Amino acid sequence: MAAITKDQVKHVANLARLAITEEEAEHYTEKLASIIEFAEQLNEVDTSGVEPTTHPVPLVNVLREDEPSKGLDRDLMLKNVPEHEDGMVKVPSILG
Numbered sequence: 001m002a003a004i005t006k007d008q009v010k011h012v013a014n015l016a017r018l019a020i021t022e023e024e025a026e027h028y029t030e031k032l033a034s035i036i037e038f039a040e041q042l043n044e045v046d047t048s049g050v051e052p053t054t055h056p057v058p059l060v061n062v063l064r065e066d067e068p069s070k071g072l073d074r075d076l077m078l079k080n081v082p083e084h085e086d087g088m089v090k091v092p093s094i095l096g
Contacts, residue, residue, distance in 0.1 A: 004032045 006029045013020045013028075020028070074087060083090040 004029060004036060 006025045009025050009028045009032065010020065013025070078084045078087070078089070081089050
């Protein structure tokens with residue numbers, strides 16, 4: 001992979017709407033180059049025989065099961081709203 005340039009760092013900073021100095025651009029160019037170098041080293045690791053995984057541990061749903069329940073009484077609910085029309089809550093228009 002080609003090395004990252006200072007111009008690329010400045011471009012990414014601009015896309016992220018970040019103002020960086022020349023010194024910062026140089027600093028981040030060096031930092032990103034070392035990160036890319038490390039990632040390239042990972043490509044050299046022999047992973048033959050290693051089964052691909054998406055998660056290192058099994059996923060477990062920690063939420064409770066859905067249980068149907070009786071909803072709000074429509075008439076009681078409509079008594080507690082400022083405005084309603086034809087059995088529905090009337091709200092101010094927000095989209096114009």
